[in-house]
Amino acid sequence: MNFDDTAGEAVFRAEARRWIDANAPSHLKAGLEASGFGNLALDGVDPMAEAKAWQAKKAAAGWACLHWPREYGGRGSTPIERVIWGQEEGVYGALGGVFIIGHGMCGPTLMAFATEDQKRRYLPPLASGEEIWCQLFSEPAGGSDLAGLRTRAEPAADASGDWLVNGQKIWTSGAQYSDFGILVTRTDPAVPKHKGLTMFFLDMRSPGIEIRPIKQANGQSGFNEVYFTDVRIPDAQRLGAVGDGWKVSLTTLMNERLSIGSGMSTGFPELFDLCCRIETANGLAVDDPAVRSKLATWAVRATGLKYTGFRALSALSRGETPGPENSIGKLVAGPTMQEIAMFAEDLQGQAGVISDPDIAAAHGRFQAMLMRSPATRVEGGTDEILRNIIAERVLGLPPDIRVDKDVPFNQIPTSAR
Amino acid sequence: MNFDDTAGEAVFRAEARRWIDANAPSHLKAGLEASGFGNLALDGVDPMAEAKAWQAKKAAAGWACLHWPREYGGRGSTPIERVIWGQEEGVYGALGGVFIIGHGMCGPTLMAFATEDQKRRYLPPLASGEEIWCQLFSEPAGGSDLAGLRTRAEPAADASGDWLVNGQKIWTSGAQYSDFGILVTRTDPAVPKHKGLTMFFLDMRSPGIEIRPIKQANGQSGFNEVYFTDVRIPDAQRLGAVGDGWKVSLTTLMNERLSIGSGMSTGFPELFDLCCRIETANGLAVDDPAVRSKLATWAVRATGLKYTGFRALSALSRGETPGPENSIGKLVAGPTMQEIAMFAEDLQGQAGVISDPDIAAAHGRFQAMLMRSPATRVEGGTDEILRNIIAERVLGLPPDIRVDKDVPFNQIPTSAR
């Protein structure tokens, strides 16, 4: 048992490190280190321009989307090499936030369901960051019930074979700056809900698309509502067969859960650091037995997640698929971060109410955690959905009773009262 | 807002106290105070004989089953008078353990569904403790699904109109010393499960009844299995119409939840007392901030339950029905007692493993709590059933999806694999 690279891994790490040292935008390092919770603290620069520049530079040198095939703009690397690259890229990886969905979800979906010509046209600029993609799945009425979506796609009246899309999507990250998007629609409301869906990709500048940012509870706006009015999509941009949209979207969602679940932050290191600097009525917080007894439970969750990740990496390193243990990541990290944020406020006392980063302890990090953590417990699968997934896929327990399973979508009740 | 009796309540309390001071079996006081968890620590006496003697004495003086009508052996008291009596009877109330089910569940059921002659025959000796009753509802296959019971009652082949009962009951308290029992059976397996039940009462000495004690996880045996083989019951002992058994049993169950839910012990006072006597590495436990921070949450649960009870008493005192807040009693007390038992062991360290009452701290009270508390979280409704009840009856949320609702009982799947 050891944490060392294999010989091959060591060679790869050294090569990656050399290139990064020579080429990374070191002038952004400080700002990136101070950044957190999805907002980059980069003063005086255009984050999007910097992000695209770094991605283009990586692509030119063959360091973009490492696990993708070379012909699509990747490097054909192994999963463990991808992880090693991430470790070496470090804080500069934060620049890639705008590409996560395109690289993590849209790319794999195109790879699996687009034509060869389409892959050669769209994947390389996606890998190089020249074109940005978004994902249009969630809807206001859907929530955890993703397949309950209502956005309609119908054959255009003319003989073009095109589809006309009408409806609304929600929680779309990056819609405002995306060039393309993958879109799941309902093409047949008369069959059970999972059977009547069809997936497309489309140009986000198509006529009839309106994008409105969603203001979040914490005041930020990381998501959008996207409205579709007679948006025309050529049939050639269909991904998978008509009616196969659910199967296609599962490809994307599996990738989403993976990318979101791994390496989640719990906020424990930050809390521990605070406890070494702040005082309770019993002296320095970390010396207060009451504080220590609370810290211990969070500490073993943090180390537990860390070493669960290491177990997964070891599997990758051996060329195996990681076990189901990774599915606990977000379920543990989300509520833990919320508990930690509340306790960190508690330690700060009256001063804990101050959210101004220039005044609050730890640059207002805990106040930001407090206001952001509720979203972590919901996005990409609520705590309750994640428990269902663990119970069903890991422990093999039966699915919930499904009253809408074999019911035509347009006959599923939509109102309780 | 005050805790004082009304004038009328004060008069009643004084009268009760006078009579108890003059008549209670004071020679048992010490032993009763040392008793706990359903087992009486009475050395050198026959608990049953003492219990019956005290109950008979109370009945003779009109202090038995206070809220029952006088003609059935009660006193026709108000609910609050019943509570005041309980407060004054104090530890001597523990002697009445063997009568709880008869007085709390069987009596009310007879009162509601038996004939006038039957009530005059059976209620007075039930009130006076001369005859003991038990309740035969739960079955091995039933569990939380009470109505899923399988014990059959079929008309006897002869023309007697009698019923023949075959099957098995479980978790029957006091079956071994009961004279009579109320029994719910399935008389029609071809209709949905709630519709095919019928309630009877029967002589527990009837031929064909076999009683086997159940050894519990904590080594005690408070319950029995009761087997029925062609047990004959006259139709005159039917309670309610054929097929109305579920409706009838709800009368009993409502009373069960009430009697079990009220005044539940959390073990907090005992834990607090231990913390004032035992040392941690940081000194006396109650002075250890780590201990205090854990105690606080349990403390407010204990006071919360106590004053929730006072709110209910105030309602009774005003002649009103207590609100739904009482439904939280067992749901809070059960898990709290288990947490407290585990923490009390933790405080005792290695010595905490010792269960011998003569050696262990607090006479092994916490080791007994540890081993008994799992039952508290299950008996008379599991934590999960109680949450359902609060969600549905208090908060008005929808019932669970019921796949067996309209299915004939004999067509409900009984095996998962």
Add this chain to the structure above:
Amino acid sequence: MNFEFSDDQKALGDQARRYLADKCPPSAVRAVLEGPQTYDAALWRGLADMGFLGVAIPEPYGGLGLSYLELCLIAEEMGRALAPVPFSSSVLLATEFLLAAGSEAQKIAWLPRLASGEAIGTFAFAERPGAVTPRTIQALCAQGRLTGVKLAVPDGEIATFAVVAARAAPGLDARGVSLHLVELGGEGVTRTPQDTIDPSRGHAQLAFEAAPAEPLGAAREGWATIERVFDRAAVLTAFEQIGGADRALEMARDYALDRMAFGRPIGSFQAIKHMLADMYVSATLARSNGYYGAWALATGAAELPQAAASARVAATQAFQHCAKNNIQVHGGMGFTWAFDCHLFYRRSNLLALNLGSLSTWEDALITRMRARNTAA
């Protein structure tokens, strides 16, 4: 046994609920949350006209002269409505400090104006992050001039005066702490608004530079007075938290009944049902502990210190629990600015810190239980 509010008291509470439902809908809270003003001045005047600001102030000083029980029920409605007004600072703290330690002249000068809402008072306490203990009070006050900095003072920007904890000379002990009444409009006072986790309630840093200050209560009795007043405020604030918890639970319940997923109301899933049941449990425990505190406060019982801590601990846990899970029940929509869930989440975390943290009160509860050597 009459462990319940009287019908008259309940009627007053209902009146306050109706008034606030009409005058203080969520839109009014948002107006302060999103707007430039730090409180709802019109609502404040309205509450004064209703007499709600002087409920427990004796009639000779311009109040209604009712008991703390009535004030508890008013506080509960303020919490339920998330009223964006300086109620907790001015009514629950400043008024109580004057009643507990004010000279007759100070009472005559200020209580009528506090009851009429014409004056707003607050309490300036914390000077640095961490638990506030006597040793953290380092503001100095000599010859009637006070110098020091107090941070995150609720309503510090709009208050007419502040009760300020300070010392006559540098030191660390509790006996060195005295209280002072400082008019914030006067010289030597600089107010700097501070962004907080709940912008629907204004907070400001107060910097005192030789600001004129008059003593409030006997010198060196400051800390004892603070503890006495905090016990009262803890009970009253607990009712504010109980009101908020109940409302958050109702919101979650209503949404669970209306919102459909997988062809059924989400409130028919056990995960949601049991989450709501647990919210009901903590809200009920908080209310019953609150009654305990209200009884002790109104009857001046010796249990007050323990009862106040019980009420404060249970109410803080309940409001944070219900507000947090109200968002969870609402799912993604609960995290939008447009839904009201975050208003309750913000307030629950603000009230958990105003008046001292949960962990501080947890520690105090057991210390006090031990002092009384009673375990509930």
Add this chain to the structure above:
Amino acid sequence: MNFEFSDDQKALGDQARRYLADKCPPSAVRAVLEGPQTYDAALWRGLADMGFLGVAIPEPYGGLGLSYLELCLIAEEMGRALAPVPFSSSVLLATEFLLAAGSEAQKIAWLPRLASGEAIGTFAFAERPGAVTPRTIQALCAQGRLTGVKLAVPDGEIATFAVVAARAAPGLDARGVSLHLVELGGEGVTRTPQDTIDPSRGHAQLAFEAAPAEPLGAAREGWATIERVFDRAAVLTAFEQIGGADRALEMARDYALDRMAFGRPIGSFQAIKHMLADMYVSATLARSNGYYGAWALATGAAELPQAAASARVAATQAFQHCAKNNIQVHGGMGFTWAFDCHLFYRRSNLLALNLGSLSTWEDALITRMRARNTAA
């Protein structure tokens, strides 16, 4: 990155699992729980024949000379099978004390007999209820004679010898504590069996009255040795707890799949599904922390004190959590003597106390994290 047991190590673990499944079914645990004997002697001999008792003992001393990683996996299987044998006392503690502090002569005298199971060792530590600290060690040992009383000594009734903590003279400091090796069959030793919450593992009070004792390790180094050995035992015991937690989770899962209520498997109700998912989460966190401890133990890393505490805390929480909820999932049947749920519940609470309580380890974890000034 190779944060995983090797295939050879896993094969050894599988071998142990198969052996125990065959030789140590629940009925074997019940035989000790309900019978007069305090351990399963036949199983003990069998385990010795398999070499499982000397896994980490160097070959010169009659062991297999394998690493602690192999011993972790054996311990996991012992926990999964609830093996009613003195494994934790003799292999995880007594053997480790000899390896850590024994003289060459003592090693030669005892290690081969421990490896062969012919001798059973244990550790006599606690003298009174409460956390064991240096000041609670008051047994005295002078001129090779030890006097004092140790309570609830695991396997005290059957052990050949005990490692006993005592002082040369009355005192309170850690430096005053020394370790001694006492043969329990000899004069001056009275063993009194004690009923415990888990009768499947025998415990006894050991009363020493001028019992012959030889020093184990340098005088006054006792407490330091205890801390060093406890760190190792904490990791190994964590695996015993991890094995028990996994098995309890499996039992609950299987029952939830088979047991029908309301016409469906109870495992189809979210209340049960989510209870099981949470059990899986804590079992997984415990296993990953256990790996961390195993790595630190096997590589002699400087993180061992912190890693050991992490493994111990997570494993104790997980086993207690899984064993407790295993009963809850089984409902009433789970509380019968006939079902095996209580065997795991009893063991989970026993192991939580052997080797020092959870709260003690929680405190140690953060103290050690601070010492390393690392926060995972």
